[in-house]
Amino acid sequence: MLSLLSGMFLQIKSYFFVGAGVLLLNVFLQTRPYWGNMPWWFYLLIAGLILITVASFNEWNKQKMNKGESTFITRLKEMVIDKIKKWD
Incomplete structure (x- = not known):
């Protein structure tokens, strides 16, 4: 989250995209147990x-x-x- 926010405020693409990618990966991995129960x-x-x-x-x-x-x-x-x- 820190990388995403610092990328937005400092306007550095690499920090922003790495932060967004890690955040999405974390959401998918944390919710994986729920996907199999549908x-x-x-x-x-x-x-x-x-x-x-x-x-x-x-x-x-x-x-x-x-x-x-x-x-x-x-x-x-x-x-x-x-x-x-x-x-x-």
Whole structure:
């Protein structure tokens, strides 16, 4: 957590990405016992929701791009990428 926060405040990419990676790995490893105790239909439900969300977002994004508009999410993504490119 310290690496993640120092990477954000000092604007150093390597500290930020290492901190984020370690934090995600820790979350996955700490919750691993709970993943095996879910019923089979819960995995199908999660996978279906993810697939429907991705397909809906892509279709919505295509419709906005055909009209010549940009979505909030694409503007936010561009802002984040531009800010991270300015970091060391």
